[in-house]
Amino acid sequence: MSASHARSVRVRLAERSYAIELGVGSLGGLGEAVRARLGATRALILSVPPVGRRYGAAVTRSLRAAGFRVKRFEVPDGERSKNLRQAERLYGEMLEAGADRGSSVVIALGGGVVGDLGGFVAATLFRGLPVVQVPTSLLSMVDSSVGGKTGVNVAQGKNLVGAFHQPSLVWIDAATLRTLPPRQLRSGMAEVVKHAAIWDARLFSRLERQLEPLLALDPDVLVPILERNCRIKASVVSRDEREGGFRMLLNYGHTLGHAVESLKGYRGVLHGEAVSMGMVYAAALSERLGKAPEGTRERLEALLRRVGLPTKLPSFERRAYLRALSVDKKKRDSRIRFVALRGIGEAETVPLLPREILPAGALTRQC
Amino acid sequence: MSASHARSVRVRLAERSYAIELGVGSLGGLGEAVRARLGATRALILSVPPVGRRYGAAVTRSLRAAGFRVKRFEVPDGERSKNLRQAERLYGEMLEAGADRGSSVVIALGGGVVGDLGGFVAATLFRGLPVVQVPTSLLSMVDSSVGGKTGVNVAQGKNLVGAFHQPSLVWIDAATLRTLPPRQLRSGMAEVVKHAAIWDARLFSRLERQLEPLLALDPDVLVPILERNCRIKASVVSRDEREGGFRMLLNYGHTLGHAVESLKGYRGVLHGEAVSMGMVYAAALSERLGKAPEGTRERLEALLRRVGLPTKLPSFERRAYLRALSVDKKKRDSRIRFVALRGIGEAETVPLLPREILPAGALTRQC
Numbered sequence: 001m002s003a004s005h006a007r008s009v010r011v012r013l014a015e016r017s018y019a020i021e022l023g024v025g026s027l028g029g030l031g032e033a034v035r036a037r038l039g040a041t042r043a044l045i046l047s048v049p050p051v052g053r054r055y056g057a058a059v060t061r062s063l064r065a066a067g068f069r070v071k072r073f074e075v076p077d078g079e080r081s082k083n084l085r086q087a088e089r090l091y092g093e094m095l096e097a098g099a100d101r102g103s104s105v106v107i108a109l110g111g112g113v114v115g116d117l118g119g120f121v122a123a124t125l126f127r128g129l130p131v132v133q134v135p136t137s138l139l140s141m142v143d144s145s146v147g148g149k150t151g152v153n154v155a156q157g158k159n160l161v162g163a164f165h166q167p168s169l170v171w172i173d174a175a176t177l178r179t180l181p182p183r184q185l186r187s188g189m190a191e192v193v194k195h196a197a198i199w200d201a202r203l204f205s206r207l208e209r210q211l212e213p214l215l216a217l218d219p220d221v222l223v224p225i226l227e228r229n230c231r232i233k234a235s236v237v238s239r240d241e242r243e244g245g246f247r248m249l250l251n252y253g254h255t256l257g258h259a260v261e262s263l264k265g266y267r268g269v270l271h272g273e274a275v276s277m278g279m280v281y282a283a284a285l286s287e288r289l290g291k292a293p294e295g296t297r298e299r300l301e302a303l304l305r306r307v308g309l310p311t312k313l314p315s316f317e318r319r320a321y322l323r324a325l326s327v328d329k330k331k332r333d334s335r336i337r338f339v340a341l342r343g344i345g346e347a348e349t350v351p352l353l354p355r356e357i358l359p360a361g362a363l364t365r366q367c
Numbered sequence: 368m369s370a371s372h373a374r375s376v377r378v379r380l381a382e383r384s385y386a387i388e389l390g391v392g393s394l395g396g397l398g399e400a401v402r403a404r405l406g407a408t409r410a411l412i413l414s415v416p417p418v419g420r421r422y423g424a425a426v427t428r429s430l431r432a433a434g435f436r437v438k439r440f441e442v443p444d445g446e447r448s449k450n451l452r453q454a455e456r457l458y459g460e461m462l463e464a465g466a467d468r469g470s471s472v473v474i475a476l477g478g479g480v481v482g483d484l485g486g487f488v489a490a491t492l493f494r495g496l497p498v499v500q501v502p503t504s505l506l507s508m509v510d511s512s513v514g515g516k517t518g519v520n521v522a523q524g525k526n527l528v529g530a531f532h533q534p535s536l537v538w539i540d541a542a543t544l545r546t547l548p549p550r551q552l553r554s555g556m557a558e559v560v561k562h563a564a565i566w567d568a569r570l571f572s573r574l575e576r577q578l579e580p581l582l583a584l585d586p587d588v589l590v591p592i593l594e595r596n597c598r599i600k601a602s603v604v605s606r607d608e609r610e611g612g613f614r615m616l617l618n619y620g621h622t623l624g625h626a627v628e629s630l631k632g633y634r635g636v637l638h639g640e641a642v643s644m645g646m647v648y649a650a651a652l653s654e655r656l657g658k659a660p661e662g663t664r665e666r667l668e669a670l671l672r673r674v675g676l677p678t679k680l681p682s683f684e685r686r687a688y689l690r691a692l693s694v695d696k697k698k699r700d701s702r703i704r705f706v707a708l709r710g711i712g713e714a715e716t717v718p719l720l721p722r723e724i725l726p727a728g729a730l731t732r733q734c
Contacts, residue, residue: 128530
């Protein structure tokens, strides 16, 4: 692992443009990188206990060495921390710690929960503080840390409340993946497979060929694949920052995936696992609708199984699924903009009613 | 009162530009105006009970006649409703009522509390729904409904959490002021006087000349003054949407004003009353700093007294004031960007430490 693995990807959004800086063992460079980009002098680090224990000291050291005053904040690990009560607690703690409008920057050090919640708190405290995303999970590296979507969950569903707030910098140290629990790593792979499935047939083939060294975190395989994923995400976000249409393709697998998470009360299923189930179902539906050629679902499911991800929707009643779909935020009036595959490497949105997404008997047949 | 009083002011913010439409007895035209500007089909009206009772039915009728499905929501009257718990309750109620991303618009019908809270809920539900501001208080007509500042209060202070979210339209029916409680009307006058004090010496003279017919809501005096205030606010906001510097001038009187509100726990003092005290103090400090000529404070105080507004800071301990100032969101690192007058009609920001804003003995002397 060396500096030769350093990569930089630009997210082009006019005056809100920023860099994704990729490296291996690069956490110590964070402080200087933040100082070079922002006028801030006070760093508010948000993390969860397991991440804070492993990387909090190194990140603090790096920021202090670059001249920042540093305070650390924590929320309990897990999706259930992504709520307004935790946000309110953080507002209070950050204000009491001296957070102010002109000189503070939020550092979101962790996975998707920390990135989404930290981003939301940064978006709303003083009507917007800069945020630096330091993703330490595969999911957040390739997906949630890039693009400015921040948010919290409410009783009615996931991410229904939030803000678009682009980070000032995304700092990825791929070495942090070595301490990620294997189940979390597999979960993050769902978004990697998703990018390939909707956008990049060559990446899909590469994943089929190099899956084992990728899961073993061989940097020669891992870093180029991370970079490719960041480029895909960056290019989609640059074309459609506020999800007017095109960016919706990134929701592939998420309509059913969110329904599964919601029906399970966000317990016992990881985001990527739910998305994996949702993607396989969506591929089957794409075939059924005549959008994707036969064999698409089979090839996608085979890769996800090799990753070690679940591919069958859990058996809740159809009625419960339909209800969960009807508060889905991608709904446009009564139809949902469902993302279908045209084949491996290409996707489109199709406006569908919930009952068209889940025809009678579809759950038993898995479409 | 007739259509001859109709006025239109443009807030120029590139793709976020919008109109302020002023009229007398114009509430019935709201539905068509919203339909002409937005693709939405579902209107979510937020108000407080006294405003809802008076104008809810007329607004609902107007929106229904223009083809909208309409749902109404309420929060208790008063500043203390502007918090995250009310926001969370509204998210839930709006989602249960079928709010969705593609077809919903929030209508904030009421004063500053409804505008700020409704604007914040609109800014964050589904990461941003369009909002139409229908201000029914003088304060919200000339100040808070224009400019996109939305927010809620937290234990540490007022408006510390929020978002910039420009409305799609501001619809002002000046006739609604006739049902505004007199104390609220006087409170709103503080912001009118503020605009004149920081920006427009001619408007200040006009207020001195025409105060009685203005307070009596004579439309021939009221409407041009409302229009002038909206133009001042619009031009400041167009020059500095996110309060990078210039827009801070609008905070004149607010540094001490917010401290007073916070020390009183937002009880027993209206926003404009607190701002009135803060403005007089700030004028005295401006003289003391050699920024404003002698007599500035006296002239400002005389006008505010004629309006019927309080002009002396309440007697909390200096220590308490200093603590309240130190979480003020306009603080830049340890200094506060204090707004001083250069004279009637002109202002500037001065970076000051809390103890320079409140030198020992200043509270007794009122500076």
